Amino acid sequence: MIFTVLNRVARFIDQVNEWIGRKIAWLTSLLVLIIFGDVVMRYFFNTSSAGVFELEWHIFAAIFLLGAAYTLKHDKHVRVDVFYARLNEKQQAWVNLIGTLLFLFPFCIVVINSSYKFVENSFYFRESSPDPGGLPARFIIKSTITIGFFLLLMQGLSLVFKCIITIFNPSNNIKP
Template identity: 30%
Template sequence: MTALKKILSFVDSLSEWSGAIGKWFAFLLVLVGTFETVSRHFFDAPTIWAYDTLCMAGGVTYLLGASYVYRHDAHTRVDIFYSRCSPRRKALLDVICALIFFFPLMTVMFEMAVSWALRAWRINEVMFNSFWYPPAAPYRTIFALGLFLLLLQALAKLIRDVHLVLRGKDLD
């Protein structure tokens, strides 16, 4: 059991690390958005790179933050009944929903993201939302990495939830 706890702790630390990196991209969003707004409205000098940078930074913030949010159970949910359940029943509901909904959807999304990232590297794809044409491969790779980290964190939660359902106590 000690080895399993170490693995789960490692996955948790990856999610913490991912969230810590993701927050800097939120800071980048503010800086670039401010720069573009000032350039465009006060100096009549819009940039060709700000829109793509904002889109990529927003996506990176979202994707690198996903595993962090999942680890801290901070995602949005409608919990009319869930909040009234015991911890063991919540864990059972989480296991059922993860197996039926979460893992199938995230697995498909991850497979597609990996395919898109590999294709982007292979063909030297560029983003064409503006006339800047930045390379798409780094962004697509981070997209796949974020989904991979989310799946890892979800697997760690699934293991903890199954343990709680079967043993009646937390694994940690």
């Protein structure tokens, strides 16, 4: 019974992050087009804009922050696999469980707690770019810090549930 509940919650979190990740992936194409346009404007027309430059960084930040949970879901994050690859499925689940509980969760919680006030103040003051021609509504991109780490925390929770199922339910069909 408990494994069924853990499985359902893990699948729901996975579905949310899969949907967000697929939508965020389209931002990479948009970013390429914007950078291409910026390069053309700079080198052929000798003009540039602070707003375009900031937009490039904002889109990159959104891709990175909001796509981190999707990356974790697909196990594409950076890891040293020298020993991990040689472990069996249950041993890998233990490594993932311990690593998530000791490193991922505390890091996400610290970032969420420290960024929340930062984002709240930015919204309160309707922060915008200090640069002439810069983008308004900087508070929107700052909110992706808290949102992105919350999504990453939730994906970590999904990973923990899958690891528990792998370790303690040998008849499972879920891979962390």
